[in-house]
Each structure stands twice: as structure tokens, then as C-alpha cells.
Amino acid sequence: MAAPPEPVAVLPALRTLLGGLRRGHAVSVDASGVLPLALLAGATAAGAWSAMVGFSEFGVLAAADLGADLGRVVVVEDPGSQWSEVVAVLLTSVELVLVRPPAPVGGQLARRLVALARRNGAALVCAGDWEGAQTRLHVASSLWVGPDGGAGHLRGRRVRVEASGRGAGARPRSAWLWLPGPDGTVSGADLEAIESAPAELDVAG
Structure with a gap:
């Protein structure tokens, strides 16, 4: 049996909580504050290509302040009504997708996106509620x-x-x-x- 893939790295201070971001899993994080951006910082500092969807310019700058390598980040600041389609495409292209959806994500959509992350070896972090998240x-x-x-x-x-x-x-x-x-x-x-x-x-x- 093949060994599970290495998780996406997190900052050393977060390893006692997570160890790492497991690929093919969803993590739900408080929408307010900089905790989700700290997860992005750890991933990109370790060389992972990542994406931010639905965050303002302020959020991008805050991520950089925490040590994120923005040269490894695809930013879609305002995906509009197509945000789930944007997330789906990014899950096939990068190792970590950090999303702030316009409303709590549940049901069939949540399962579909997690399945896509699993298929492509990506980790998914939601700033806000995500039904069925493996970690909160x-x-x-x-x-x-x-x-x-x-x-x-x-x-x-x-x-x-x-x-x-x-x-x-x-x-x-x-x-x-x-x-x-x-x-x-x-x-x-x-x-x-x-x-x-x-x-x-x-x-x-």
C-alpha cells in the first residue's frame, strides 16, 4: 500500500495543533482574524503553490506580513457568483486553496470540492463554516x-x-x-x- 502523501506544511508554532494540512481534507477556520492567513504563510514559506479566493487586498497584505511568499500565491480577490467554479479549477492546479466563501458551504457542493481536492492532492482551508470539515x-x-x-x-x-x-x-x-x-x-x-x-x-x- 502506498504511503499517504506528505501534508502541506504549516508554521512551526501550529504543528502541535495540526502537524500539517492533510491533502484531500477540508479545514474550517474562524473567518475573522489572521489565523487562516497564517496557514497560507506556512505553506508558501515551505514552497507550496497556493491560492486565495475571496479575500480583499488587505487580507493579501496581511498574509505577506505573516511571512507568506506572495510569489507562490494565485489571488482571486472577487470571484463573484462563480466562486465555486474558481475554487474547483484551483484545486486542480495548486497544493493549498484558501477560500472565503460568500455564504456557509454545505451539502453536495462541500463534498464535491473535497472530493476534487482529494483527487488532486490539494488541501482546502475555509475561512468560515464548511459542512463536514475534518478539522476545525x-x-x-x-x-x-x-x-x-x-x-x-x-x-x-x-x-x-x-x-x-x-x-x-x-x-x-x-x-x-x-x-x-x-x-x-x-x-x-x-x-x-x-x-x-x-x-x-x-x-x-
Whole structure:
């Protein structure tokens, strides 16, 4: 029996949650925030050709700030009513497709696109709801860090990310991350420092 293909790489800070993005699987991620863009950054930094569908110019620039290699990214900012057809074509061409659909994706369409990803060895990440997603990533809590008790210029954001799923990914797990850190990168965050630091604003979600 042939060994399963190597997953699409993620940033080192995310490996305890995912290991990697499994090809032929769908991952559902919170639509707000930069977590989906961090997944794109890890994939392209490792050399994977990727695509962004339905993200604004701001989202593209934010991905670059997190370390994404935009030279390896196909960007379809506004696919309009043809977004599912666009995603289908890209799943035959690149290793990772990151999509922000205009509405939650479910039923027959979700299954068809995942089957296409499986056939072509691509990973699919949805910023928003995706029926039947094998893995779900959720920012459970968020701590903005800044000087003067959290006032003034915000230096970084510490988040607790929870992962859950089905099958092999069913065991819930979580990790504290800088997303992004003071230097703009994504890295692990020390839990004890988070709980004791006085200069932080606690914002859920």
C-alpha cells in the first residue's frame, strides 16, 4: 500500500495543533482574524503553490506580513457568483486553496470540492463554516498586548487556538500563540506569562 502523501506544511508554532494540512481534507477556520492567513504563510514559506479566493487586498497584505511568499500565491480577490467554479479549477492546479466563501458551504457542493481536492492532492482551508470539515480551528480567547496597561500602541496579540475534528483529528487540543507577535511573526506563547501579565486586554474570539 502506498504511503499517504506528505501534508502541506504549516508554521512551526501550529504543528502541535495540526502537524500539517492533510491533502484531500477540508479545514474550517474562524473567518475573522489572521489565523487562516497564517496557514497560507506556512505553506508558501515551505514552497507550496497556493491560492486565495475571496479575500480583499488587505487580507493579501496581511498574509505577506505573516511571512507568506506572495510569489507562490494565485489571488482571486472577487470571484463573484462563480466562486465555486474558481475554487474547483484551483484545486486542480495548486497544493493549498484558501477560500472565503460568500455564504456557509454545505451539502453536495462541500463534498464535491473535497472530493476534487482529494483527487488532486490539494488541501482546502475555509475561512468560515464548511459542512463536514475534518478539522476545525477556533480562536477561543485573545489577549492584545501593549504598553501602559494595554493602552497606546498594541504590540502583539496572544491567542488560544483550539482544534477539533473527526476521525484521526477528533482529539481536542489547544495552544497559546503569538498571532502576530511584536515582531509580526507567529510563534508559541508562554501560558504562565499570559496569565500573569498585567498589560493585556482580554477579548474573546
